[in-house]
Amino acid sequence: MLKRIREQLQRQDRRKIIENFFSLSFLQVANYILPLITLPYLVRVLGPEKFGLTAFAQAFMLYFIFLTDFGFNLSATREISIHREDNKRVSEIFISVFIIKALLFLVSLLIILFLIFFVNKFIEEQLFFFLSFLVVIGWILFPQWFFQGIEKMKFIAIVNFISKLIFTVTVFIFIREVNDYIILPVLNFVGVFVSGIISLIIVFKTYKIILKLPPFDIVKKQFKSGLQIFISNVAMNLYTTSNSVILGFLTSNTIVGYYSAAERIFKAFQFLGIPLYQAIFPHFSKLISENREKAINQFNILFKYAMLITSIVSMAIFFSSPIIIKIFLGNDYSSSILIFSILSLGLTISLGNYTLGIHGLINFGYEKTFSKIVLIFGIAHILILVIAISLFGYLSVPITWIFTELMIFISIFYYLKRTKIIRFNFSQ
Numbered sequence: 448m449l450k451r452i453r454e455q456l457q458r459q460d461r462r463k464i465i466e467n468f469f470s471l472s473f474l475q476v477a478n479y480i481l482p483l484i485t486l487p488y489l490v491r492v493l494g495p496e497k498f499g500l501t502a503f504a505q506a507f508m509l510y511f512i513f514l515t516d517f518g519f520n521l522s523a524t525r526e527i528s529i530h531r532e533d534n535k536r537v538s539e540i541f542i543s544v545f546i547i548k549a550l551l552f553l554v555s556l557l558i559i560l561f562l563i564f565f566v567n568k569f570i571e572e573q574l575f576f577f578l579s580f581l582v583v584i585g586w587i588l589f590p591q592w593f594f595q596g597i598e599k600m601k602f603i604a605i606v607n608f609i610s611k612l613i614f615t616v617t618v619f620i621f622i623r624e625v626n627d628y629i630i631l632p633v634l635n636f637v638g639v640f641v642s643g644i645i646s647l648i649i650v651f652k653t654y655k656i657i658l659k660l661p662p663f664d665i666v667k668k669q670f671k672s673g674l675q676i677f678i679s680n681v682a683m684n685l686y687t688t689s690n691s692v693i694l695g696f697l698t699s700n701t702i703v704g705y706y707s708a709a710e711r712i713f714k715a716f717q718f719l720g721i722p723l724y725q726a727i728f729p730h731f732s733k734l735i736s737e738n739r740e741k742a743i744n745q746f747n748i749l750f751k752y753a754m755l756i757t758s759i760v761s762m763a764i765f766f767s768s769p770i771i772i773k774i775f776l777g778n779d780y781s782s783s784i785l786i787f788s789i790l791s792l793g794l795t796i797s798l799g800n801y802t803l804g805i806h807g808l809i810n811f812g813y814e815k816t817f818s819k820i821v822l823i824f825g826i827a828h829i830l831i832l833v834i835a836i837s838l839f840g841y842l843s844v845p846i847t848w849i850f851t852e853l854m855i856f857i858s859i860f861y862y863l864k865r866t867k868i869i870r871f872n873f874s875q
Contacts, residue, residue: 481611483715485618487775490708495779497628499704500572503695504579504632506707509688511555511583515548518676519669520592521809525732526672527596538657541593541650543669548587555583568696579632588643590650597654606645614638675814678822686828686851690844693832702841708776709783713790716764717797731810742811747870750802754795761794789845796852803859811868820858824851
């Protein structure tokens with residue numbers, strides 16, 4: 448397998464991808480593995496109810512993070528990758544993205560202020576939800592899209608790892624009893640904020656970004672470029688992050704705690720493969736513009752082996768579910784075992800969708816198709832989920848999620864087959 452992949456890549460491109468893969472893996476360790484260190488501690492100290500509240504708040508704040516990201520982690524990454532040799536153009540893209548992010552932050556701020564003053568669920572914990580909102584500032588400042596675009600993830604990965612390490616250590620220092628849940632969003636904000644500030648210093652000192660207001664047409668172009676991907680991200684959010692949010696509105700914080708604890712462990716496994724996909728994304732973006740046929744061949748190899756490997760991992764996780772949950776969550780979270788087991792069965796399909804959607808549809812120029820597919824099934828997921836929870840309880844959440852992922856998978860696979868981008872045969 449490795450031999451065939453090596454034959455498809457030029458030596459210089461291979462070095463870049465490998466370097467970025469390890470850098471992004473380091474980043475994912477910070478984002479998903481380090482939190483697993485604090486998870487066993489937090490679920491025991493806070494208990495299912497308060498842990499469920501914090502999980503609901505974090506899931507809800509992801510709406511604002513998605514809004515302010517606005518698809519730039521893909522659209523701006525692609526633009527930076529294509530124009531990386533043109534400092535003026537890169538500077539215009541960089542400043543344009545931050546102007547749009549700042550405007551979207553103001554919209555987000557107005558929304559959260561309305562919620563904490565006029566919606567009962569938020570009024571009950573006004574300070575907690577406002578403090579949870581601060582993390583959005585940190586994410587705006589963190590230009591991961593820029594470093595992905597120029598394929599220089601090493602420094603930003605280290606910076607992010609240090610900030611997450613600080614968060615991990617401070618959790619054990621400051622979170623000592625259930626009432627300390629109010630401190631948790633502050634610790635989270637500080638970690639992301641530090642990461643953002645340091646990364647911006649690196650950008651301006653190393654890459655000589657020109658601080659000049661870009662023409663309105665450039666800003667408008669970046670907005671339009673990110674819009675389709677933003678719609679896709681919102682649609683994806685409908686059947687991923689919204690699970691905890693809907694549970695929070697329809698059930699109790701305790702049930703949210705059971706579900707979110709299982710989901711966080713699952714996501715740590717789910718995102719193990721993402722660094723490779725992210726490292727390859729700018730390589731594909733550039734290769735498609737230079738040699739579309741070669742890019743299609745590489746895409747087929749990536750998808751074929753991604754499906755094979757994740758299928759094996761999925762089965763291993765499924766049969767190990769009781770042990771994994773007991774180790775990470777303890778005896779008080781036995782209700783999380785079945786949730787985690789069901790989620791593990793969707794690992795292959797979910798990562799397959801990432802490959803098909805991001806590298807297949809978006810990178811080959813079918814953003815609108817991807818948006819339509821995900822939006823249709825995302826809306827359907829919400830409608831089905833609300834009914835399913837009311838009739839069958841919280842276990843319908845992971846089952847509905849897998850069904851949605853499967854429908855999206857079939858739809859995208861069929862479209863890529865029809866456009867002759869999918870060409871492989873599993874028997875080869």
